[in-house]
Amino acid sequence: MHAAEQKEERNCHIKSHFHVAFTFIMKLLKLKENRDFRRVYNRGKSYVCPYFVVYVNPNRSKNVRLGITVGKKIGNAVKRNRAKRVITAAFSAVCPQITLGYDFVIVARTRILNVKSTEVSTHLTRLLKNAGVIEIKKDENIAD
Secondary structure: OOHHHHHHHHHHHHHHHHHHHHHHHHHEEEOOOHHHHHHHHHHOEEEEOOOEEEEEEEOOOOOEEEEEEOOHHHOOHHHHHHHHHHHHHHHHHHHHHEOOOEEEEEEEOHHHHHOOHHHHHHHHHHHHHHHOOEOOOOOOOOOO
16 A cells, blocks of 8 residues: 555545544533433433433434433442443444434433443343434344
């Protein structure tokens, strides 16, 4: 491979990573208002796993909005913040596959403190497939 071809390939690779990161930042918003949380709790559908509960509700915008709830039952502030970080990392890994136009509230359970974000991500993917909000590509093998 010539030097010019290698440089062009590197530039293309950098552009594709920038594009993915940029689109992720633009689409994902956080739920902050109490009324938004209550709307998702009351009107949304819930999906349960041992580490968290996910509430899913369609919204009127073309954005994916995420709210995270971690109660004091989880532990002190350090443990609660770790739980939020693990959930956020798992959601960001799954986010490119999610169909736009949904609000999500994830409520942490005490077992989430003993797992890593990769395991949480697999459970989140499974629950969101059950909810029907993940775009399944035709060439993807579904192993459930």
